[in-house]
Each structure stands twice: as C-alpha cells, then as structure tokens.
Amino acid sequence: MAGDNSERVETSSRTRSFTGCATCRRRHVKCDEGHPTCSMCSSSGLSCAGYKKDVFFDARNPNSGVRFRRPPLTEDERQRMSQWLISAAPPKSTNQLLLTIDEESEKYKPSPEGLQLSFGPFGVFQVQLEQDKPASPDDPLPPVEEYEDASTSSPSQDMSQVLEIFPITSEFSQWSPGFMQSLLEQPDQGSSPLSPDLLGMTMDQTHVDTSVLPREYQLTNFLSESYCNLMSPTSLTSPPSLTRAIPQDAVFLLKHYSSTVISLMTPVRHKKTPWHILFIPHVKECLAALALGEDMSHASLCNFYGTLAISAFSLGGISRSEKWLEQGETYLQRAREHAKLMLMTAYDIPKPAKYKAILMAILTMVQVSNFSGRGDRHQTEIYFLEAEKLIRLKGLKRKKSRKVRLLHHCYVFERMFHESIFICGANSVQRRHVRRAVESSGLSRCSVDGLSFRLYKWQNLEQEMLRVRDREEGENDLHLERPGLFSATLYPEIYGVPEPWVLLLSLVIRLGVEKDESEQEPNGNGLNLKDYISRAKALEDYINQMQRPKEAFFMTHQSSIDQHILETMLEAMRHALAIYFYRRIYDLNASMLQDKVASVRDCLLQCEYADSSVVHGSAGFIWPAFIAACEAEDPEVQKSFSAWFDISAQRSGLSCFKQTLISIEKIWEEKRRAQGRSFTWLDLMRRAGSQQQGLVV
Template identity: 75%
Template sequence: MASQASGRAEINTHTRSFTGCGTCRNRHVKCDEGRPTCSMCAEYGLSCAGYKNDIFFDTESPDNRIRFRRPLLTEKERQRMSQWLVSTAPPKSTNRLLLRLDEEVESHVTDGGDIQLVMGPFGVFKSHQLQNAHSSPCEEVPAEHEIIETCTSSPPQEISHIIDPFTPVPDISQWSPGFMESLLERPEQDTSPATPDLLDMVIEQSHMANTPVTSQEYQLNTFLPNLYCNTLSNTSLMSPPNLTSAVPPDAVFLLKHYSSKVISLMTPVRHKKTPWHILFIPHVKDCLAALALGEDLNHASLCTFFGTLAISAFSLGGVSQSENWLEQGQTYLHRARGHAKAMLLTAYDIPKPAKYKSILMGILTMIQVSNFSGNRHQAEGYFLEAEKIIRLKGLKRKKSRKVRLLHHCYVFERMFHESIFICGANSVQRHHLRRAIESSGLSRCSVDGLSFRLYKWQNLQQEMERVRGREEGENDLHLERPGLFSATLYPEIFGVPEPWLVLLSSVIRLGVEKDGAEQEINSVGLNLKDYISRAKALEDYINQLQRPSQMSFSSATHQSKVDQHILENMLEAMRNALTIYFYRRIYDLNASMLQEKVANVRDCLLQCEYADSSVVHGSAGFIWPAFIAACEAEDPEVQRSFSSWFEISASRSGLSCFNQTLDSIQRIWEEKSRGSRSSITWLDLMKRAGYQQQGLVI
C-alpha cells in the first residue's frame, strides 16, 4: 500500500497542465487538449482560444533540475507543415526522390569531400553545391488555401529546391554565451527572400511599437525629466545601437549571475519562496524563451527583462572591474528605460496592453536598478508611478498571493526611501499624483491617506495590539494605521516583523508633521501638546521592542543556524537604527548621546561578517541601519569600521550604491570635523544643499 501511495504521489507531482488551451488556462480548469478545439470549451459554449507555442520552465522536478516543456508549434502551424511536406513530396515521385538523395550522398562520400546537403524534409541533408544551374530561389511559404491549390494543380517540386520552414531550435537549456553568439550570426551571403523560419525568428530584431505623443507622455517628460536617457519622439522608440538581435548573447550568463548572486542583495532569507524566485526569475526566463521563439513581447515584460540584465551586468562590472560589463549594463539600462516609458504611457489603456503583475514587476525592476546604481533621486519617479498603479488598479481587486508579494516589495523599499527622501514631500510630482488618484474616484479604495500624514490614534499600545482585518491589512498601503495583520508577508520575504515597519512609518509621519509646522504650511496639524504626547508614545514603544533572539519568524524555520544568527543581528541593527532615526528626526538629539546605539549597529554588522564571510550584506535591512548609524559615528575607529564594511560590500556585490553611500557619509563626517558640531547630520545637509540638486545617496 505504501508503494502504491508513493507511486500515485510521483504520478501526481505536476497537477497543472502546461499545454491546455488559452481559455481553460485563464479559467483555471482542466483542459482535455482536444484538437483543433477542446471539448470543455464546446461543452460550456465558450470560444476556444487555441494553443499557444511557448517554452514552460518546470522547477518542481524531484531531482531539483530545471526542466521545460516546449510545444513549439500551434495546431494551425502543424497543419501547414504537414500540408507543405505533402505538397513537396507527391507519392508518385517519392521513390525517385529518395533514390536521387542516395546517389547524391554516395557521390560525395566517394569524392571524399565535405558533405553539405540541403535535400530532404526538415533540411536534414545538406547539399554540397547550393548554387546549381537549375536551382531557383527559395519561395515564401504559401498560405493554407494556396497550399491546397498547389497540391491539386501544380506540378511536383523537387525537394532540393525547398528549405524547410520549421528548422528545429537548439535546446535553450544548453545555451551558453559563446553558443548564442554563433547562433545569432547571420550568413554573409544570403540574398534569398526571408521565410518564416524559426531560426530567422530567433535572430529577428525586436522592434518597439510606434507610440504617439499623448498628454500622459507630456506629464512624464515634465515631471520625470532625468528618469530616461531619451524621450519618445512623435514616431517611434528607437532601439539602442549595440543590440542587433532579439536575444542578447550574454542573457543566459547574466541571468545565472542574477539568480545566484544578486538576489542575496535584496533579501537576507535563503528559501525559494521569495518574490524573486516565484515571480521575477520565472518571468525573465519566459521573456527569454519568447524572444528565442520570435514572439512579440509587451513593453512591461521587456522592461523587466532588460532591467534585470542591467542589474546583473552592473554587478559583474563592479566585481570584475570590467568596463565592458559596465558599458553593457548602461546599454541594457537605456533600453529598459525606453520600454519603461512606453509601458507607463499605455499602462491605463483599455484594453490593457499588459497584465497588472507584469507592469508592477517592470516598475519594481526599475526601482531596483536605480537604487543599486546609486540613483535614488531617479527612483523617486518610479516609486510614484508604482504607487499610482497600485492605488488605481491594485487595491480595488481581489489580491492573489503573487500580487501581495509585489505590493510588499514596493512598501518595504518605499518606507526606507521615504525615511531619507524628505525634501520631496511637497514636490510637484506628488501633488500631481494625488490629483490624478483623487480625480479617478478610486481614492476610497485606499485605507491610508494619499500623503504621509499621522493617523489620529489615541493609545498607541492598544492600537499596536489591535487585530486588523483583511481589507484594512491589504489596503493600508503605506502602513498608516497601527495594528497586527496575521497574513503579512514581510517576515517571509525580508525577515522583518510588520510592526517594526509600522513604527518606522509612524516616525516618518510625525517628522512630516514637524516639518509642516516649521514651514508654517500645516494649518490643520497637531498642536505642541499632541505632538509631544505622540512622540513620547512612539519613544516608549520603540525602546520596548523585543530583542530579535526572543522572536520566532515563519521565514526562518527552515534556515540554518548561521542564517538565523545573521537575521537576528540584522534585526538588532534595525532596532538600534530605528532608535537613532527617531531621536535625530523627532527630538534632534545630540549625536554624542547616541554613540552606544551606533556602536551596537557596528557590532551587529561585524558579527554577521564573522558568521559567514561569503554573505553579501546588501539587503535594505542592512544598508539602511548602516547608513543611519554611520552618519552619527564620532569615534574614528568606529568610522573606519563602517568604511570597511561599505568597501567590502561594494567589492563583493559589485554595485556602486555602497561606494556612493560611503561618499555621502564621509561628506557628513567632514562637515562635522570642520564645524565641530556633533549635532549636524544627514538631515541638515539635505535641507542645506537640497537633496534633488546635490543628492545624498544611499
């Protein structure tokens, strides 16, 4: 019985059909895969969408090897291929053609020369003399009705005069950069008209669709002037000059580096359920497969594809100190920006040009590449676009787990961005975003406000212990309301409890109230008594946070002891950094009173270094507390420790954001040493120089 049960388990390992018709797959029902239409659609009176040719990657194989299923041809293409083969080899002349083929092979074997025949179905045999006196140019494959007429009225054609239009594509799982380069080389002497050959489809240039200038494009060009290398012209988006093929020759190599190295920069956990394992990498693989098959992709998918390649190329360039990789990264980034702009211009069109998840993944990819390249001032525009599409299209829908994963990625990065980017709270872009959401009538779907203002809670302790429902927990986008939400995914993705992010959000909002009062633009804000009361409540709750070693996280249950130790130290560093951020942002406390907290953050970073020197400490959970604490460091030895940590992280990850963050910290140290003012911090320098002009980068 046990063996039978295990046998049934092995048989039912994969329950989802990868080859069902489009209608059944969209409806999530079992498809009998009938040809040309399935009986399930006929039974329910639905229009069968047919069968799509695609490559489906399967990562759930028992031996943990990546496999894929490849239904290359649709039903219509199979019928055309069969009809074409029949028309090229009529029954009466089949024996004669086979004899001629044998004679051709024997003659070349006797001569001892190289055998290169182009005879036979599928082009299996290649001809020694491609240019025969009696040969004629290859013709376009006729339409289906023309094929039928040819079979009945045209004289038999010789097989040697025809090249098969369905030449098999090499196994994509075995592609290497060198093989891809040889595959993508076009013949130097090829004057025959193009045929719908799959190899031609692989090397065909991917052209972007023509997009007219609209009012939304004007808004993008007005409010995001530095976000893209080139703006859209009135006619088309131009492809970058260095990429001449649909499939970049180094795509597979860059994707492997991204999967094995770069993901560790985004999350400290090491399980396979992160959004990058579930969503981003499979999506990029699907894009690679689609480009290899010559399919047209939407701008959202191409944005994610080229943005991912750009991140990986920048990382490789920094690790190897290779200018070629850095230039290649800039080329991919240029192309990703072009697709990002086209994606944003059509994101709200009806019918929709791309799925909601694809668009959001494209924006999140651009946020990642902006942050990793040290351009957080450029990431501001992408953050606002992500917020806009989530509030207009994401909050009103029933959210699947994958959608919620993407929302969590946005909010996590947005909280750290908002804590530092304080000079753009009242920017023109943000005012435009709020007007666009309010005019749509969808602002009611948001539980939180459209601006980072403080929620009117009375007792913080009671509010933090309050259990929030599904709608409030999912639609409180920027964590405005304190409370507990059991379905949160932050511990699983980033190893951080949601209440910690709620506290960070509350400190950010209280700081906004403070700035508004100082600038006399907060006419309906808090009075001094309420401000002090709320600040005291936040201070008490932050100081009473449990130590990470006393907490258990669902994401760490399958982690090794070393990984758990690293997670605990990361959270301890965040706890101390949150305390430093609160006292400097709200009370403007003198830095000399915070040196113990600064040293604690430094010690946590060093303990992680000692635990596993191979770990690249690059997630937001490490770089944010390192920046907040390092800015307040006064002891030269502690400053050198922070400098060493940023330099080591930069060399391991290859990303420029670490060096640029260190440059910003060193500017603060120099300012302190010149002015002998221990109270000065990053906040003062941003207000003095202007973040958008000078730019303190983390």
C-alpha cells in the same frame, strides 16, 4: 491533438478542461477541440479564435492508454514551417549532405566524447569540423577573486560552451522550447553556474526571423505626467535598439543574478521569495519567448533588460571590467526605453500587459536605480511614484492573489527606506500628480491610508499596536498608516522582518512630516506642540521596548548561522531605528547616540565573523549601516563603517555601496567644518533637495 476523425471520441466522454479554443473558453462552453477549428464554433456560426500554444499529452480514454500530443504551433504556422523545411532541403541537396556526413565521419577516430554532426534544419546535418572537447555544463563558477581575469575578455565571448551543448546554427532552431529550460536550471538544484567563458553567441546567430510569426505590435498614445519629467519620448515607435534578438550573454547573467544578486534583495535563503517565484521565472519566460520569436509586452522586456543590467553591473564591479559595465549601460538604456513605452499604455483598455508584469517592471527599474548608482534619488522617486500610482489605480481594488501581495510588500518595504531618507520632495510636482490622478479616478476610497505621509490620529499607541486588523485594512493600508497587527503579513517571509518594525518606521516618518509641516506653516492644520510631544513620547517608549522575535519566528530558515545573521540584522535595525527617531524627531546631539552607533557597527562585524561569504547588502543592512555611520564621531568607528561598505562593494560589485559611502564621507567632512555644530544627514539632504539633486543611499 490530431484532426483525424479516428482520433476523436464522443463529446459526452470528455471532461471539462482549460484546453479549448479561445472562443469557447470566453463563452464558457464546452469545446470539442477540433482542428483547425472546433465544431462548436462552426455550428454556432462563430469564428474560432484557435488554441493557446502549448505542449501537453491528452489521455482521451484512460483505459485505452492512447495519448495525443498537441503541437505548440498553429495550423498555419505548421504549414509555413513545413514549406520552409522542404525548400531548405531539396532531395538532391539532402543526398549530397548525407554523403558529406559519411565522408566526414570516416575522418574521425572513435573517442569517448563521441562525434557531433549537425547540419541543416534544426541542426540535423551540420558537420562540426573542429572536434574540441565540449565543456561540461556542471563546471563550477570561479571564485569571486578570479573574476578579475574577466576584465580582459568581452562579454560577447561567453557562449561557446552553450553552443556546443545546444547548437543554435539554424534560423529555425529557436522553435525548440526545451533549449532554454535546460540552460536556466537554478544553480542550487543540482547544476553549478556557468563559467564566465560561456557567452560567445553573436546577434546574427540568434536573430529571430519574425516573418513567420502571425502577431505584430501596436502602440497607443498615453504618457503619465510624472514620467515625462524623467524621460520625455520623442516618438511613439520603438527605437531601433529595441530588437527582438537574444542577448548573447543572457544565460550567464541570469545565472549570476540567481546565485549572487538576489542575496542583496533579501537576507533569507528559502526559495519562496518574490525573486524565486516571480521575477526570475518571468525573466526566463522572456528569454524563452525571444528564442521562440514571440512578441512580448514592453513590461516584460523592461523587466528582462533591467535584470540583465543589474547583473552586468554586478559583474563589472566584481571583475573591474569596463566591458561588463558598458554592457550594463546598454541593457539599462534598453530597459528605460521599454519602461517609457510601457508607461505610455499602462492604463489603456484593453490592457497591454498583465498587472503583475507592469509592477515587476517598475520595481526592477527601482532596483536598477538603487543598486547600479546610475541615477539619483529623484529618479528613483519617480519610479516609486509610478509604482504607487499603479497599485492605487489597479491593485487595491482587486482581489489580491498571493503573488500580487508579494509584489505589494516589496514595493512598501523599499518605499519606506526611500521615504525615510528622501525628505525634500514631500510636495513635489510628481507627488501632486499622483494624488490628483487617484482622486480624479474615484478609487481613493480603495486606499485605507491617506495619499500623503501624514500621521494617523491614534491616541494610545500601545493599545493600537495590539489591535487586530482585518484583511481589507491589512492589504489596503498601503503605506502602513494605521497601527495594528495583521497575521497575513509577508514581511517575515520576504525580508525576515516583523511587520510592526516596518510600521514603526512608517510612524516615525509620518511624525517627521508633521514636524516639517508645522515648521513651514506654524498656523496650519498640523499637530500642536502638545500632541506632537505626546505622540513622540509614545513612539520613543515603544521603540525602546521593542523585543526580538521569538525563536519560532526563525523556524523557516535552514541553519543556525542564517538564524544568527537574521537576529543580528534585526538588532542593527532596532538600534538604527532609535538613532533615526532621535535625530529626525528630537534632533538630539549625535554625541549622545554613540553607544547605539557602536552597537550597529558591532552587529555588522558579528555578521562578518559569522559568515564572511555572505554579501551583506540586503536592504535590512544597508539602511541601518547608513543611519548609524552618518552619526559616527570616533575616527576608528568611521573606519569600521568605511571598511564594511568597501567590502560590500567588492563582493556585490554594485556601486550603490560606494556611492553611499561617498555621501557618508561628505557628512563627516561637513561635521568637521561645522566646528561643533550638530550637522546631520538631514541638513545635507535638504541642501541637495534645494539644488534638485538627491542623496545617493
């Protein structure tokens, strides 16, 4: 909106909007949106805090057809920008540049591609001396098999095409917001992924001159006790590596993440998953903010670099390129540094970042730790505990939006699989710290479930599972302690899994904890033998009677192939849950479970035959594959599982599949050495726990 009086209208004709100055919005009063300051603040004797940077059109009078465009910069920034432009293009130099353009234009013959001339501020006057044919942004991404050629090229050689389409030659070109939006359209919305030869932008070309920006970062001192065990900070200032430059390969890595890596997180293919509506848009905003020279929170930068790290590791595995793996290590280190600084101030007042941004960053670090193989289960455990602490202190007490609930579901789903395997840290220092932090805050009353994985005192499981839970219980029973039905659950939408299936896994985990407590403290407060057997029998019956969801459950999915894959995945989970129950609760001999082991193997092969292009790496597949493979005794069945993990590793490029297979092969080797003794993954996990090492799964 211009500051000219002729463009103003009567205050009475204006409608209430969300575009007023920050001061008026905070006071909940109507703002006339004057520039550089509004008259409401002036008449009240207050300091006008200015306006949010945004571009929009404002039709003051619908009948006049006049529309005003608000500039995205503040008055002070626009003045400084104008001064810079004037000094960068004095009259004599401008005339000389125009003459140069005329001379260079005469040297080129007419061609269908046209002539690119861009030089000076915003790339207006720069002459492109070599007229190479620019590659189309719609060039398709080569097949997976062709990624092997990428091993001979550096990831820093990949953005020449982007530079030809969107020149970034002037230090002020970062002020164009449409630049990143054009690059980051989803591949499934009409544009194909960029080719691997796209990323030759250097750091010098993309470095942002932050001297023109008004805001600066300030850090306060706080570090959670549990995170100190993971990475103790040496100072409270950002390390030199935490630059505000645009990563040269970010666009290509985000394309690969969107088109390939997301299929590892979820087996569903609709566009309403948390990754489509939360994670990817947030990372795009970070990239655009870097291009604009904006300051960002450490939470946003952690999420940004963590996402790039996952994608780079995936590309490195697919192409067998050490350079991509090194790039992934670089981004992972940056993500860890930002995570460290983020957790120092995560609970400060005023808050340094939004709750969703912090939780997304922690979940991204969980995903990096899980998928990259750069770490062990103890490191993943610490990130999970940080997420739990944040949710219990900041998330449960609030009214939860749909996006917040999506993030909570992502945390719980991944936490359950982690908890089922990582059994050696039930009373660790980090877990005790989280319990003390929540209890001392007085917010433990917001949690419907207990702060440790102990069994809820239900009597009739069949009746309890049919009980309808209200909204408070459904949303604040974080770790699914109490049986019951919750109609607003989001697990089917995110993972294609009914909530009762996740709830049963939680109940088996909790009964296993009771068993461990009783063995360690026979005279403790745990379940007596009669109650233990009664509850175990109830769980056994319910697991064996589990029914596949009705066809209406799969109505949201697009094709019959997708529906078949989801049905088969659920069947694999059902058999794996039974295997997990019998080994964890009854310690049944593995020879009695081989039919269920073979059933899980057959489910994996069915999905392979149904659609060999699918990356079968979602959490819904890797967990049942691990549980069943550990109990496989037939050499041919073992070979089938090994082949599945190898193929998944090749398609996804992520080392977690290879690392999991290594753990499974250790178990097979231990079984051969045991000479008939019933050796399980539990034994290996306990042994690894006593050595302060985690089993990679």
